[in-house]
């Protein structure tokens with residue numbers, strides 16, 4: 001009888017305990033500020049074109065060769081219509097997220113702050129039935145930056161390495 005009472009008390013205590021699991025995907029745990037999902041390209045709001053010049057630096061540095069970059073002459077270059085200082089611009093860009101290992105090397109080698117690691121749930125929740133659907137093209141890679149749906153630390157709108165360092169210092173203080 002005493003044993004039954006003890007087990008009932010234990011059952012009741014567990015019943016009242018706060019759940020240790022989360023109701024995913026209804027509830028999204030806040031992700032750390034510097035979380036890394038997959039790389040995405042950044043959009044220059046000032047002149048409405050990508051920051052990416054198609055220079056191939058990231059493509060050459062990618063250890064798993066999952067990037068393909070094609071550049072073209074920029075039709076908005078200042079010599080032509082005066083709006084952009086970029087002589088060359090990205091024409092086509094593919095990243096195979098099924099092969100990407102999220103190493104961040106492409107971000108580190110980019111001289112134009114044109115690419116960043118996604119730090120949102122949208123960057124993680126990309127389950128598909130066909131691996132081919134994980135090959136992202138230029139519009140897909142730019143879409144989150146164009147709609148402003150990326151978190152603040154991602155270097156947007158030409159933020160320089162110096163201002164990034166200041167931001168880092170503020171965060172670490």
Ligand code: SF4
Nearest residue numbers: 062100101103104106
């Ligand atoms: S994060 Fe690494 S593996 Fe992924 S595209 Fe960039 S360089 Fe390649």
Ligand code: SF4
Nearest residue numbers: 052053055056058110
């Ligand atoms: S993302 Fe950066 S490194 Fe890669 S092609 Fe564009 S400008 Fe070059």
